[in-house]
Amino acid sequence: MSDWSAKNPYISKLNENWILNGEGSRKETRHIVFDLGDSGLEYKAGDALGVIPQCPPELVQGLLDACGFSGEEEVETHLGDCNIREALTNRYEIHRISKKWIGNLGDRIAPDSPNIEIRIVGRHRASTEDGELLMDWSGSGVEDDVPEGYVEIGSASDPAEDLWRSLMDDADAMEDYIWSRDYIDGLADFGHIGFTPQQFVDGMDRLKPRLYSIASSPDFEPGTVHLTVAIVRYHHHDRDRTGLCTGYLADRCDVDESEIGVFMSPTRSFVLPEDNSTDIIMVGPGTGIAPFRAFLQQRQVNASTGRNWLFFGDWTEEGEYLYRDEMEAWTDSGLINRHDLAWSRAGPDKVYVQHLMKQNGEEIWNWIDNGAYFYVCGDKNYMARDVHSTLIEICSEYGGMSGEEAKEFVETGLMKTEKRYLRDVY
Template identity: 40%
Template sequence: MKTPNIPQNAPYSDTQRAWLGGFFAGMHSHMLQSASSANQTDARIINILYGTQTGNSESVATDAASVAKTHGLLPVVKSMDEIDIDTLAKMEYLLIITSTYGEGEMPDNAQLLWDSISADSTPRMENIQYSVLALGDTSYDLFCKAGIEWDERLTELGAKRLYDRIDCDVDFEDAAESWISSVIPMMADGVAILDGLTSTISASGTLGPKYNRKNPYSSKVTCNRLLTSEKSSKETRHYEFSLEGSDLTYEAGDALNVVPLNCPELVADIVKAIGCTGQEDEPVNGENTLFSEALRTHFEIKLPSKELLQEIAKRSSDPELNDLLQADDKDKLSNYLWGRDTLDLLRQFPDVEFSAAEFIALLKPLQHRAYSISSSGKMHPDSVHLTIASVRYHSHNRDHKGVCSTYLADLVDDHSEVKIFFSPNKSFRVPEDDSLPMIMVGPGTGIAPFRAFLQEREFRKASGKNWLLFGDRNAATDYIYQDEIEAMQASGLITRLDLAFSRDQAEKIYVQDRMRENGAEMFIWLEQGSSFFVCGDATRMAKDVDKALHDIIEQYGNKTAEQAIDYVNQLKKEKRYVRDVY
């Protein structure tokens, strides 16, 4: 029996080649006859590259691969940090699936490949036939920017766009499915679909998770405990959700998504502000729903959508708001909106009224919020823990609450049920080699995954050294998990602990200051093979920590700035510098 030719330059590992060979060798002979009768002995490889921060693009890539197999293609799914530009340039059939992060930036695992493909020296790519699926969120100014840039760059380099890019909003599933079902048959054009292949593959293929965004799991909240002191200037809480009887499992480093409900008082105030009663019957997802119920469960009513803002501007004819929207000055608009929610806007323009149906048409669906898991699934197989700072602030003469963090914080019933689902984050993991050191930088709620990592190492009795850098505002009120951290230090699990309490003295002290103070030792750890993990605020902290890391490598590794960049890039390639930042 003849197995299909897998081209030697195809980016398969030896294991993959072996698997593919076995896969075809194991097929029933009539399937292969039908392949050869269609003159199709060379299997067509389709490369599926994903750029992801929280796993959505990776799950779409896996789905695309399953469909590709049913069309007789040989899919190779890779994270963008697993290949280099020369390998990319040799590809023939390419699907790019990428999200956008930060402010219109590439996800971390896509950055290096993007830097390479953006360089002037990049080879032409006329042999590539491709399509791009961009994941994003329309509430960001630079919607799907990363996917758009990939699409444009591939065209510039001469690659042939086989199917138009699709830009997906947060409800990406349907759009992704439609893209996959259109693009795969085009990529498979001329490839024989082997009889019986579909069933062979679906029997062994991966099934999607049982619980997901569309079908979340209802979990009992078994713990909702204040971590910060009553006297603190902030409120950070520890939550535990029961997984008993669910068959759900997770890994340290994954995220848990919580599907919130809006605050009933906010719903009532909004209903009143637009001149409705709340008792109006409105069709939502094909079902008649009371307007107030629809606002509580289905729509984002805190952060105003662009459409709502534009309609309020139009109906109020307010010169300031209209000027702001027309000026296209994003900074001015964000300053105007900072701390101002939908209710503030409605109250600001009391003459603007909406019917329930008009109002709903201007809202975005209520979204889940992601949280870095703060427990190890091995140590706590029946529960999953989160560490969440409650968003509460006063502005525009009233108290404001973050939707999800306070939905959880203000749960009154013991054992309330909350809808959750997991997002695996395969790149954010405790090193497989238990003897390797880990440096973990996690100020504020950034501590969350490192509590999980340390539990994981304790469970595995891992011998590797662990260095934790934690910080928050004040030691007396905000040293969360202090008892646990001190116990881990006493037991030797935490080898080094550096704390940075920013508001205990006149000058701010941050985790990156502690890094610099201990730069010589940090460089030694890196040379010993340590991973460098960062979690928490993306906009300021993660950037400053990144700068400190470069400076330390330059100073203590006796390197130039360029050499330090190369060193850091190598850490990223080896997945030793990974971040979970938001």
């Protein structure tokens, strides 16, 4: 075993990075293959891969320009000292403004003192010969009290102070504000108060790795790790934006070239049954298909005799039937014994995986009663919750239990005692 970790990631390259969706799809779901090279990294079907993203260089440059920094200024960070360009690229999440950073503005944007703090920001002095970028100065705020040649920017009637107060006083307004804004937006609203490089990074969220359920079995795809990644793209305040890691993987990670930090995140619970003759039911719409591709590869390698039932769903068959060729080949070969597909945007009514579970309730109950494992992967907030309640309804209806008994059977019996209802939801 190797000792690569989030703090000491293996620097991997990509073998593949392509869009799984059909032409015309409005989704961008990518198949991304990492090369494990001589890392010694090992994994099993069901594990996740940690990926360490980097912030977009144009966003880093935009922030440096807006603040009048060269990028070479030293700052203190949770990982030690470094220059601010490195800090904004690899140590902080600069694509989403943090509450703490906004809170930190308090001392300077709404000072308790009746004196008005005036700050002259670097942009306004970018042409000074001595290269000094910032100057703090407090005065009464009356016109004559401003040194000659300087521009007064902050004042007690500053609308930014009102905005700041409204965010600090109203949690919903704060959530709304940070939901769609990055630090470029933050500087547009508050940048005039001026920042030293250290003040600018203090309070930003630390950059965190993202986890992805592995979509391959190490025995079927030796030396590589496959992922199924839904790219997050949105448009706010007249700019296109992406999720940090998915934007990085989609837009800035080139096959055979880019160096990407990765590490394994092993699971103890989301595993195949030890007994290869045990049946499994897998519910994995959208990117939830990922670990089930891994499970199916592994069941093929193991020549498992247990039956495999796959529920998959997404918007349309044409656009979002992920891994169609492989799934159809496995259905033809008999590896997939039951295959139910829910297309939510193909007709007038939403068809979701749990609707198909309901239609097949009796058979699902028979499989479970016979010892089958039940797996769910994908969206935690809606899909997994609805699949959970549908499973309870099925157990109640076909297992002859009251609603309460079925809930107990599923949540205590299957989940906790027998550990054969397993979820990988996010």
